[in-house]
Amino acid sequence: MAADRRGTRRTGALTRASVRRRSSGQRPPRPEEEEGEGTTGRLRFAKSPTAWLLGILLAVVTVTFQDVLAASVKTILPLDRVPDRLSPQNAIDVVEVKDVKDIGYYVLLDAEGAGSAADRKLIEEISSGGPWREGRNAVDAGNAEWMITVQGRAAQQVRITDIVPVLEGGRCGKPLGGSLAHFPSQGVMDVIPLELEVDAPRPRLKISGKDAKDAKPFFTGPEAKHITLNQNETEAFIVHATASTGYCRWRYRVHYEVGGSTAEMTISGPGGKPFELTARMTDASGYRRVYFPSFDCLPSGPPTSHDWYEQSGADYARDRRSGKVPPCPKS
Template sequence: MSSNRPGVRRTGALIRTSIRRGGRPRPVPAPARDRLRYLRSPATWLAGILLTVAAVTFQDVLTGTVKAILPLDSIPDRLSPQDAIEVVEVENTKVFGTYLVRGDKDGRFAKSFDFDGPWRTKADIVDVGFSEWMISLRGRAAQQVRITDIVPEIEGGTCSSPLSGSLALNPSQGEADVIPLQVTIDDPVPTIKAYKSKGEAGEPYFTGLKAKHITLNRNETEALLIEANSKQGYCRWRYRIHYQVGSSTAEMVLSGPDGNPFELTGKLPDASGYESVYLPSYACPSAGRPPGTWVTETGKEYARNGGQGPCLKG
């Protein structure tokens, strides 16, 4: 079958190497040896270092300028709001007062622990009447964190009857430091309040007309000393912390050491229900007990003394 297209005569005239643009020869690349000599020269290294320092310095200046002009809430944050607060420390700081000893039979507690020993951490102890916990929190976000509420959450929704067992008394030898926050944990709706006086709370701290909040800048640590009180119930609880990071809201659950709930018991209505009551010998010198040991009486004796313990009856 014939074709109407004109014939094309193939030649080697139009191959790529035969084309010259503008009639000028192409530059010949420098030998690899010359390029390496250039990269190894001190002047090249010095120029690279100066450029790197200038870039880092410019970035720091720009970042500082942005932080100075914009509020912390406007700075973008790569950290998830759920990770904006770090729990640095949760420590029971109660030193003086009354403690319940669980599982104490036949005076085992006084035989196993000297008063000067580690009985607060080694024995099965529950705070009675009030507890004091130091809670240290640190901000991790680039933006400022605002704690807007701390809500106690009672296990099972309500407190139960006070615990029985034995009591260990450690009367105060001086005034304790001021505690900034308080909560009556066996109230129907326990609420964190400002500290007013020992055993008494002021206005709600995070809610109401005088509501406040706690702020945490990046790497800033804030210590909260929370006194919890229980008049007639045994309570186990954790704290739910509500906070804001920029325009986002988040919350976290705060537990006691090793992830366990905080716990506190009120006193028994009838003090004679306690197995034994222990008082450090320094508070009862007339008993003639060696230093660092305990003076012991029964719960019935404790009740007859008006709940004052041996040697403390007025």
């Protein structure tokens, strides 16, 4: 007998196991071959129709379980505590912002080339009842009315807790000059009426009362209210804004709650521009021209709804100094 380098003794004898292996003429499989055979079997199973069917059934069961779980959570938790898939920042849609001032004054900013020909053309446009404001820079004077329609988008109820006017530049400027027009506009729907004195030291939205003195804050104070919106529900409110001292431009910042979170959004005027309102000048002689309908003066003959007149600002102010309705000027 001899010993190898590690001290292991070799007998040179053949065991029964070694004899069986040699007589069969086969060698034991290598580890990598066994792994290859197992991989091939798994691939063959993955490609089988049974495996595809099991995968589809598993996906259906998973989706069904998720839906049942979500429904169960909504029935257990309060509505405003359920997370919403929609971002809180997109929980409200502004459906429409519409000018609904039915009658009042507007300041027409004098364009280059303004004169008697332009004045006559404006009178014709107003008399025809056409959209005379299109393409013309006209600003509400003294008061304005906008109807704002919003819609809830979230699956949970949205609660509007405050709407705050935010003045551009932080304050109002001097009243605008130009020409003054007095005429009717559009009708008004039955909606939530709100008041806003936009050039007040701290402008806030108020609920209309019998007169301006009775108006109370809508969203703040001891009688605070809020506006709620369910999914796809719309609500319209009309803001009657007034200005007595300056020219103001602003947007509204809306504060609301949804799904246990708070968020803000901004409402702009028509066309995405700021809301705009100027106070009327205390002395009408400061306007270049004044345009007014027949019911603003005493006609010499039977009155008609289509008669419009124009005067210089100085003449208009002179005729109204007495406080009485003056005779209509001669055409």
